[in-house]
Amino acid sequence: MNIFFRYISSLYLKSFFILFFSLTFFFVAIDFLVNFNKLPKSANLELMYIFFLTCSAVSYILPLxxxxxxxxxxxxxxxSxxxxxxxxxxxxxNQVIFYPFIWAMFFCCIYVGLNFTPFAYVDEYKSNIIKRGTVNREGGEILIKYNDKFIYIEKIANEILYNVKIFDTYNLDIQSMINAKDANFDGVSWGLNNVTIVNIPRNLIVSKEGLSVEEFKNINGLEDFSPKILERISLTDSNPSYSILDALESMIIYTKQNISTSALRSSLYSLIFTPFFAPFLMLIIYYYFPLISRFFNLAFLAFVFFVCILLVWGLLFLLTRLSENEILSPELGIILPVFILMCIGSFYYLKHK
Incomplete structure (x- = not known):
């Protein structure tokens, strides 16, 4: 069995790496040629763009x-x-397909593991190089609600907030306003610098207590509000990217603020569940392979399999995009198709046990 494992694994891995690197190179070459004139005239940024583009291609190339x-x-x-x-x-x-199936699951688990890291943002990084000539994302003006506060941020860059205004409200009446020149995240809360606090009495009466103004060099505020979430919110010009950890953290905050989590769930499901359609699709088509070539035109049969694989991949890609645009429920557009493929693949496997 050990000899068979080495034999079938070597054949499958050889085919996998040939296809993976060939398709990745083709994807990168075409995209680089198309966007070459849009890239900034900098060798460093061009090399970084190629690196991010290669990483970005993995999400499309790996399942295929x-x-x-x-x-x-x-x-x-x-x-032969x-x-x-x-x-x-x-x-x-089942014994013949078992080891290729295990390798396929292994590659999918590695991909899911990478999505816990900044690897999940490579598509955003390469887009920033074309649009802004920089890797880092700079967010524009945003106004958001957090608990009973309304927060205005003029600019976000390198996880630093600039010109922050925090309005504390009660029954939609402004109780106080905090104006900070900039803010830094320390892992738990934001450190607000050069702060001016304006307190407004609940009942404004002539000749009674009026506005009070206090100034501080540094104070803490906005506890448990991740800078990554703020960066995602500030992405108004394109679909935001999320890592798995950031998506989970964002969902917790969005739920507390009664904000729709449909887009977040679509991103999270596509990072975790979508890659696993490939091993089970592989399991399904395997049981339709002929044993010998004598009675079949292998070239035509391979073409049919390739077309079917591309159709299934394209359909899943379409359902994912519909879910991201909130046309379909993420559970219906992403999880259900993968679950159906898992059930069909498991049925075929148990049938031939």
């Missing part, structure tokens, strides 16, 4: 490479009569 690698691997085995020889040695269909 996983499934197409099995088609390429098995059809080469069928052509190795496929039927494995069955002749006493191996079942």
């Amino acid at each position: 490479a996983i499934v197409l690698a099995l088609v390429l691997c098995v059809f080469n085995m069928i052509r 009569n190795e496929f039927v020889s494995l069955y002749a040695l006493g191996l079942s269909k």
Whole structure:
């Protein structure tokens, strides 16, 4: 069994890496040529753009490479009569597909793990290089509600807030206003610098207590409000990117503020569940492969499999985009199709047990 594991794994991994690197290179080359004139005239930024573009291509290339690698691997085995020889040695269909399936799940788990890191933002980074000539995201003016406060931020750059105004309200009446020149996040709360606080009495009466103004060099405020969430909110010109951790943190805050989490759930589900359609689609199509090539036109059959794989991938991609635009529920557009493929693949596996 150990010999078989090394043999079938080497065949599958060879096909996978050939397809993965070939498709990635093709994707990067085409995109770089299309956007070459839009890139800033800087060798460093061009190299960074290529790096981010390569990382960005993984989300599109990896599922296709996983499934197409099995088609390429098995059809080469069928052509050389190795496929039927494995069955002749006493191996079942499930034993032949088991190790490629495990490798496919392993690659998907690595991809999901990477989405816990800044890897999830590479698409945003490469877009920033084209649009702004810089990697870092600079947010524009935003006005948001947090608990009983309304917060105005003029600019966000490098996790620093500039010209922050915090309005504390009670029954929609302004009780106080905090004006800070800038703010930095210390992991728990924001440190507001050069602060002016204006307190407004609840009942304004002539000749009674009026406005009180206090000035501080540094104070803390906006506890548990992540700078990553603020950056995502400030993305008004495109669909925001999220890592898995940032999406979970944002969902908690959005839920507390009674803000719709549909877009957040779409991003979270696409990062966690969508990649796993590939191993189970691979499992489904495997059971339709012929044993020998004598009675089949392998070239035409491979073409049919490629078209079917691309159609399923395209349909899932379309459903994901519909979910991100809140046309479909994320559970219906992302989780349900993957769950259906998982059920069908498990059914075929148990059927041939």
